[in-house]
Amino acid sequence: MRKLGLALLAVCVLAGAAFGAYPEKNIQGYIMWGAGGAMDNVSRAIVPIAQEHLGKTIILQNRTGATGAIATTFVANQPADGYSILFGAENPNLYKVTGLSQIDYDQFEPVFLMMANVGVVIVSKDSPYTSYRELIEAAASGKTITMGSTGPGGLPYVATTMIEKIHDVKFNKMQFDGEGPCITALMGGHIDAVAVGLLAAANFIHSGNVKGLAMISSERIESVASVPAVTEVYEEYRPYLPWGAFFGAFVRKETPAEVLDVLRSAFTKAFQDPRFDEFAKTMGGVKLGITGDDAKKYIRQNQSVAAWLLYDAGGAKFSPEEFGIERPQGK
The missing domain is CATH 3.40.190.10 (Periplasmic binding protein-like II)
Structure with a gap:
């Protein structure tokens, strides 16, 4: 019995050690817009600081095309293990109503929303x-x-x-x-x-x-x-407010909560770093610094406003109602 207890304890310790090692290797980051744009600049400003707290490198690459749908679809089809991060803006909020793609932020967990472009x-x-x-x-x-x-x-x-x-x-x-x-x-x-x-x-x-x-x-x-x-x-x-462009980091929805915690902690610390603060002031953007349920609420509000305005103006192929997107309250 004592040997069995020790064996179980060893298994638990090893499992904890294995999980605690995340990240065990470098992480891939996919930016949905091209080099030199706002999304690219924000990503490349916060990532070097975040990786200091992760102990591994986030290798960034621009995977552009189809208003961000190329990168969004690619990351959605990667393993949900925290080793593929989508650096995305608000564009996926309109994919369904415009018919561009059936994959949007419903398939992702927000790691961190860094900035807004009001x-x-x-x-x-x-x-x-x-x-x-x-x-x-x-x-x-x-x-x-x-x-x-x-x-x-x-x-x-x-x-x-x-x-x-x-x-x-x-x-x-x-x-x-x-x-x-x-x-x-x-x-x-x-x-x-x-x-x-x-x-x-x-x-x-x-x-x-x-x-x-x-x-x-x-x-x-x-x-x-x-x-x-x-x-x-x-x-x-x-x-209708808050509304505007936003820039965030996302992983697949099935990513383990423990991995999300590690990533969110690293990006939160990077966001609070004076180096990122100086970048934000220079850029003229608005710092957000939200994650979890608050980030999801922010994204839903943005989608509600943009999708219904686009639909009412005749610029959408499908009604937001078909996808469960509610109208802004009172509108």
């Missing part, structure tokens, strides 16, 4: 509109206002659709291949306004080349504190 409505420095209210009232009066867009699903498109729905106005949308070209067109006088991510606009706001009229947020953002939150002007936006 939308900001900007105009050129010479624009006659000096406030967000002036811009909206001009549109409501019937004046033709040309807004930049990047097509259905992109932040400028969804944000503009939100504005149209809340204020019952219509803009003339001019499509460009990315937020950068939108801002270039704005400064060149080809469009009147555009809603873009703050990460794309912050430097232009700071230099005075464009004016920020409103953050699509319920709070002012520290890096551009002079730009009012949209709810300071119109409370009607509050049910």
Whole structure:
């Protein structure tokens, strides 16, 4: 009996040691967007710090294509062992309603949501509109206002659709291949306004080349504190917020809880590191720092707003209702 007890104890110790070794090897990280973009920059800023706490290297590679669906599908088909991490943005939230893919964040566990890219409505420095209210009232009066867009699903498109729905106005949308070209067109006088991510606009706001009229947020953002939150002007936006792009790390849903704990601990410590804090301030993004159920709630809110706005605007192939995506409360 004593020998049996010792044997069982040895098995438990060995099992604990085996599990406690995670990670036993380097980890693969797959970034859904290309080199030099916001998702890439955020991932490459936090990973070197996180791996200091993991004791192993996270080998990053950009696996681009199909609005992030290539990387998302690839990681979804890897073993659920914590050795394949998806570094993704908000795009999978619209895969089902656009028909792009049946795989979205329902198949993943959020390790950590690092940052958000909050939308900001900007105009050129010479624009006659000096406030967000002036811009909206001009549109409501019937004046033709040309807004930049990047097509259905992109932040400028969804944000503009939100504005149209809340204020019952219509803009003339001019499509460009990315937020950068939108801002270039704005400064060149080809469009009147555009809603873009703050990460794309912050430097232009700071230099005075464009004016920020409103953050699509319920709070002012520290890096551009002079730009009012949209709810300071119109409370009607509050049910749709928080909303915007986000950047996070994800693993397959079946990943053991113990492995998730190790990863979440490492990314939490990296997030709190002064080096990442400095990066976030330089980038102009909003630090999130959420995980677990809070992260899931944040993702569901983002999906609810974007999917229903896209569907109501005729930009989705399928109703969000088909996938159990609830409308934003009261909307």
